[in-house]
Amino acid sequence: MRVTSLSEGMPKKGRSAVISPEEKKKEGMEVPAKHRKTDTTSPASPLCFDSPASLFQSLISPTPVDEFFCEYWEKKPLLLQRSDPAIVSYYQSLFQLSxxxxxxxxxxxxxxxxxVLRCVNGNKLVMNNEGRVKYNQLRKDFNQKKATIQFHQPxxxxxxxxxxxxxxxxxxxxLVGSNVYITPEDSQGLPPHYDDVEVFILQLEGQKHWRLYEPTVPLARExxxxxxxRIGKPTHDFILKAGDLLYFPRGTIHQADTPAGVEHSTHLTLSTYQIMSWGDFVLDIFPGFMFDSMKNDISxxxxxxxxxxxxxxxxxxxxxxxCTILRSLAERLEQDEQDLRSSEMKRDFISNRLPPYRLQEEDLAPAGKLPMLEDSVCVRFREHIVLTLEPSPDNTDEAIKLSAFVLHSLRNKRETHMMGTQDHHEEEEEEKDEEEEDEEEEKTVQGLEFPISHLNALQQLLSGEQLRVAELPLQQDADKLGLVLGLWTEGLLQTVGTGPSCLTSWNISR
Structure with missing residues (x-):
């Protein structure tokens, strides 16, 4: 995934962005607990986490989701100016200067x-120091040099x-990335620019003066x-206050500054849909479709x-x-009942997304007893699983055969989410190749490979149904048991006995 490190877009995935516990021990630094305890004094959330759809609806409230996607998504900005104290308090708790x-x-x-950066005469001035960030120096640059602090992936x-x-x-x-921008009074961090992502701005502290302009490249890819x-007069000119939300499509030209008289502004940028266009999708599925077509068409x-x-x-x-080949392929695609198969987009998403919220190592253990033919089973963590059809890596000189892969994000690292591989020091250049090899190993997609004959059974399980093992659409009992045992051992399947309903596999609000 492409990255522009100083945009309000989504920095690339890659290397770990925090110091390991072992390094902290060597340097005498405090090693925090794996997950901090819930702060009972934090403000109640106005967001609804019951489901992904309810979370998004509560984020853009009072605008209905259907109206948002019909009227605004990829079309025009949406400004929600609020004065709800509960939202203001909650937004500030997400991130603040302190x-x-x-x-x-x-x-x-x-x-x-x-x-650390500032917009000077329409240009971006990066004011970073070397190495580790020292808080006193950071505040000095913020207060005296009027520098904006751009915090990556909070x-x-x-x-x-x-x-x-x-x-x-x-x-x-x-993928959904984020950046926090903290800008002092009467200052601007970035010049006018546009991004290749859909952008949601949450104003957390203070106020920010925004100007939006007509895109020169609608739905930009960079x-x-x-x-x-070049950009002319703004189409929108307004002040965001704490608790407000702004959405604008990729390609929207924008710039923002903290007005005089406002101590500082803190806003959060949530960004998504990078490399998620129809063109990207066709590029992704076309190799597999062409490969399958060549097997059946001698021309x-x-x-x-x-x-x-x-x-x-x-x-x-x-x-x-x-042109004749493309027209023939289009006709064949219309008549073909088989699903299109993704080459890279599914794997890229599942291998780089966040793991389930507050998932612990013990939650990955097999759930329930060892499944037998008479037992009912259901899939766990269904939202974090994808099913793909791909050539088996075990093929040698034989004809290439497809396998069904069940891939998941349960063991992804929160600490590396959306962080790009960046070499900041010349002395690291000699270690670059070795680090990249390590990163490739770390990014190996977690999951299981099954014969293509197991596809229908996997699709039934991943539809969310509770099924008896004996009723899975496979010929041999051994295949049925082998399928569920593999998923159960990986922590993806739950044995629920012969009860009337499937147990809840994961309480997201725990």
């Missing part, structure tokens, strides 16, 4: 965890943001700055004209042939 002191003690680094440190973004990733079926002389396996690679121009006959 949190920085405690966070700096956790070993933050410039560029990786935060940027859900790594803030449980409530983990909760919100995990639910939103379930709702959108797409981040870019735009000079003032697609016939040879190209001689010397096509050394010709200066392809020629009209080649272009005509390609």
């Amino acid at each position: 949190d920085l002191k405690q966070l700096c003690a956790q070993g933050l680094e410039y560029a990786r965890d935060l940027n 859900q790594r440190f803030k449980d409530e943001l983990w909760h919100i973004q995990e639910r939103l990733e379930c709702f959108f079926g797409s 981040y870019s700055t735009e000079p003032e002389e 697609l396996r016939s040879g190209l004209p001689r010397n096509i690679h050394t010709s200066a121009h392809m020629g009209s006959e080649v272009k005509k042939k390609v």
Whole structure:
């Protein structure tokens, strides 16, 4: 996934962004508990976490979800100006300027965890120091140099943001990143620019003056700055106050500053739908569809004209042939009852998304007794599982065969969510290749491979039904038991006996 580190978009996935417990012990730093205890003094949440849909509805309330997607999504900005004290108090609890002191003690680094920047004469000035972030220096730059603090992916440190973004990733079926921007009085952090993500702004503290402009690249696929002389007059000009929410589509040109007389502004950017267009989807599914078509159509396996690679121009006959192939493929696709299969998008999502909120290691243990033929079973953590059809990696010189893969995000690392691989020091260059190899190992997708004959049984289980093992659509009892045993051992299946209903597999509000 592409990254622009100083945009209000979503930094790329990759290496760990926090110091390991072992490193902290070596440096005499305090090692926090795996999960902090719930703060009973924190304000009650106005958000509803009962389901991903209810969370999103409560986030954009009072706008109905159907109205939002019909009138605003990918079309135009939505501004929700609120004066509800409960929302104001809750928003401030998500992140505030005073949190920085405690966070700096956790070993933050410039560029990786935060940027210090300012917009000067329409240009972005990055004012980062080297290495670890020292709180006193950070506040000095903030107060004296009027620098904006851009904090990357605070859900790594803030449980409530983990909760919100995990639910939103379930709702959108797409990665959801975040940044916090803290800007002092009478200052601006970034020049006018547009992003390649759908953006939700939550004003947490103070006020922010926003100006939005007509896109020069509607639904943009990349981040870019735009000079003032090109963007014209703003289409929207307003002040966001604490508790307010703003949405605008990718490609919307925007800039924001903290007005004079306002001590500082803190806002949270939630961003999603990066590389989630129809064009990206067709690029993803087309290789698999073409591969399957070539197995059944000899004309697609016939040879190209001689010397096509050394010709200066392809020629009209080649272009005509390609058009004929594409039309034939489209007709075949309309008639084909088989599902399209994703090549990379599903794997990218499931391997990089947040794990379930506050999931503990003990929650991954097999649930219920060992499943037998007479038992009923149901899938656990269904929102964190995807089913894909892919070539088996075990194929050697034989004809390539498809397998069914059940992939999950239960063992993903919250600490690396949406964090990009960045080499900040020249002395790290020699270790770069080795680190990238380690990262590839860390990012291996968790899951199980099954024969293609198990596909219908897997689809039934993943539909959320409670099923008796004996009734699974497989010929052999051994196959039925092998399927459920594999899922049960992985922690993805729950044995529920012969009772009338499936037990709740995961209480998200625990």
